[in-house]
Amino acid sequence: MSLANQRKKEPDVVRQKLLDCAAQILVDRGLANLTVQAVAEAAGVTKGGLLHHFTSKQKLTEALFAEQLRVLDAEIDAAMAADPVAHGRFTRAYVRSTLRADHRGPCPCAALNVSTLIDPALRQAWGDWYKARLSRHRDTDGDLALQLVRYAADGVWLEDLMAQAGEPPIDRKALLSQMIELTRKR
Amino acid sequence: MSLANQRKKEPDVVRQKLLDCAAQILVDRGLANLTVQAVAEAAGVTKGGLLHHFTSKQKLTEALFAEQLRVLDAEIDAAMAADPVAHGRFTRAYVRSTLRADHRGPCPCAALNVSTLIDPALRQAWGDWYKARLSRHRDTDGDLALQLVRYAADGVWLEDLMAQAGEPPIDRKALLSQMIELTRKR
DNA sequence: GCGAAGATACCGACCGGACGGTATGTTTCC
């Protein structure tokens, strides 16, 4: 009827944009504001349009989660490949992916873990991924001390999530290097 | 009309029970399921009854938050009073309150921080509390290494929150003692 | 090359349900 769908049709682009906007909304407008309406109009699409790509909100969040997990997984693999030292290799990659003081915008972990709080199924998926990853690197990253460093990394992105406005008062560079150093000791 | 309010009237008890049930629901049925309806009937009261004590859901969550923060604050004070060593005293207390492998049920931090994800105002309040506490103990707990231990503590309760069913595979006792030990070094 | 004929992408209106909140009773306490 209207002239809204005169636009060129780019299903893949729209789909990806929907996911991006969902992630954005999730991290900076909070979980409660992640509605299909909000996501749709952020992506320049109507609610019906969104529901065409993702048959339910459930599907949307699942896709979002999968996407973020994929990105994180890839980042970690890349970081590990560039790390010559075996011991603590996974932990360092995990920490670097989580902190990465460089490029702006919260890490995928944030959106990832927040969405985990919504859905028990996603929680399960995250747990599975983490457990699998951990058992893969048990030889190099099984130490309790390394586990502790990973815990700290989780604490950091959590603070990131809560801080929101106003830069972190703490020096991230120093923190990161200290954490990395902790993974070197046996 | 019905015989539901034949019960003895104990406003203080009911009020407290409402808060307790709210916390319970928050940590083990998730944020989305924290509705006034659910809280009310978990406490054996109707929605109207709840709204009598807390004039809005906002008020309820605020009260819940304040309560949990009060408990945590008290726990930390107690733990600090029993700690003879000055350096890292606050951090140890924080860690002990967060981990406490002993008494069942997730720590107040969980409910506290989850509710933080709802409301920016609560987020602010938590940030203020933490910052104030930190500046009070800057002399003893200002080190980056201690900050790192506190981050790890946050990571631990987060995992607690996500693990839910199924006991933690990791040895908490050992983890706790290792974290405590980390606070001893200079 | 081109035009018919589905298939796909998207819009816009609507529905049912749940939730927060209000207004008004009814019972118990002091």
Added chain:
DNA sequence: GGAAACATACCGTCCGGTCGGTATCTTCGC
């Protein structure tokens, strides 16, 4: 008896989801 402590009934809103329609893309016979 009056105020406090509840219960009951009801309203407005928002959200997730459905449905029928329309516009654009793709396919394919010719």
